[in-house]
Amino acid sequence: MIVTEELDKWDGFVAAWLPGTEGAGVADVLFGDYNPTGKLSFSWPKNMNQFPINPEDDHLYKFGFGLSY
Incomplete structure (x- = not known):
């Protein structure tokens, strides 16, 4: 998931990917x-362009x- 351009627009x-039975834990955080x-x-x-991931790349x-927090 590439979110670089959107991050400046979000708070x-x-x-959370697929929290399954642990979804309540994600809700507690949110x-x-x-x-x-x-x-x-x-x-x-x-x-x-950074796939596959290379440790030397300038990652987000x-x-x-x-x-x-």
Whole structure:
């Protein structure tokens, strides 16, 4: 999923993929009932030219990037 151009238009971005039975946990984060923390387990590319992912590329978010609120 390439989101580089859209990010400046959004207040936040959550990639929940397929939460299944853990969807309630995603809802808790989105509604502010839980303070999320975490780190990316992969680098997030800026564009399709960065596939396959190469560690030397200038990614949108690098492996291990993370936030908490």
